Amino acid sequence: MIDLYYWPTPNGKKISIMLEELGVDYQVKWVDIGKGDQFKPEFLAIAPNNRMPAIVDHKPADRGAPISLFESGAILLYLAQKYSQFYSKELRQQQKINQWLFWQMGGLGPMAGQAHHFRQYAPEQVPYGIKRYTDECNRLYGVLNHQLADSEFIAGDYSIADMACWPWALSYERQGQDIAQFPHLKRWLDTIQARPAAARGDALGAERRKPITDEESRKVLFNQTSR
Numbered sequence: 001m002i003d004l005y006y007w008p009t010p011n012g013k014k015i016s017i018m019l020e021e022l023g024v025d026y027q028v029k030w031v032d033i034g035k036g037d038q039f040k041p042e043f044l045a046i047a048p049n050n051r052m053p054a055i056v057d058h059k060p061a062d063r064g065a066p067i068s069l070f071e072s073g074a075i076l077l078y079l080a081q082k083y084s085q086f087y088s089k090e091l092r093q094q095q096k097i098n099q100w101l102f103w104q105m106g107g108l109g110p111m112a113g114q115a116h117h118f119r120q121y122a123p124e125q126v127p128y129g130i131k132r133y134t135d136e137c138n139r140l141y142g143v144l145n146h147q148l149a150d151s152e153f154i155a156g157d158y159s160i161a162d163m164a165c166w167p168w169a170l171s172y173e174r175q176g177q178d179i180a181q182f183p184h185l186k187r188w189l190d191t192i193q194a195r196p197a198a199a200r201g202d203a204l205g206a207e208r209r210k211p212i213t214d215e216e217s218r219k220v221l222f223n224q225t226s227r
Contacts, residue, residue, distance in 0.1 A: 002026040005043060005054040007033050008205035010167035011109065014072045015053045015079075017163050017201030022083050030208070046070065050224075057082075073105045076160040086159045093156065100147075100154045100161035104168065108144070111136045112168045115175040121222065134176040141182050144169070148184035152191065166192050167202065 004019060004026050006012045019026045031037045031052040038050045047054040047070035054070040061082050069075050077098075080087035088094050115133035118126055144165065147154055154161040169189060172179050179186045192198050 001058050003029050003056040003058070005029045005031050005046065005052050005056075006205065007031050007052055008209045009033070009052075010112075010171065011051075011072045012053045013167040013202055013204070014163050015055065015075050016204040017167070017198050018076055018079050018086070018160065020197040020201040020204075021163070021195075022079065022085060023197070024083070028204070030205070032208075034210070055079075073101055073164065076101065076164060080160050086163070088157075088159075097155045097159045097161045101164050103143075104161070104164040108137075108140050108165055108168050111140060112171065112175050116171070117222070119176060120174060130176075137175040137177060138181075141169070141172070141177055141185060145182040145185040148188050153188070158192075158195075162188075162192060163198075166198070170202070 002019065002024060004015060006016060006028050007030065016028075031043060033052065037043060038047070038052060043052075043054070044050060046056060046068045049070060051070065053072055053075060054068065055075055055078075056066050056068045057078075058066045060067045067078075069078055077087075087097060111133055114129070115137050118129040118133055122129070144154070153159065154165060166189065169185065179189075193202075
């Protein structure tokens, strides 16, 4: 059994999609980030960066004590390697998947997240910030569209690279992107949406997520310091 510490955000959906695709038993532990569940001591013991998702695998492959993991990219790699699915046993293909996984972790996710923030959540309009991150998302979408021009999925076969990128690219409107500019990316979005497991993972907890409008939730989510 795997415990999934989760809230329906793009990063959380990466792992719910993976678990649905694997078809393994898992239990959702809801982490309401608008109410500050991510700062509770019991969650910090698993995820010291106070960010979800996180998992606890109660039956790791080495049959030892439960393994806890935070960081969505690390979780995807762990699950792919444990179950030998949506990855590869071949060295060169592993590296192809890895580079696109880390491209998402270091590029698409953070830049799209900043676009979301400045376009949707900032208390005042900051034109430079909006343009900076909207333009960078556009550049990254161009990179992904080019990669998908000759490939059904990002790294060849459907893999954790797709699971990492897809939930973020679904929010293209919130990032100020015209999907018509990226026909290969749009085809890829639709192809994955047609996968029942991906659709289930994407829908998990959708009814729980509410728009962030109150000041208390903003204080919890934004502008945290080391204290």
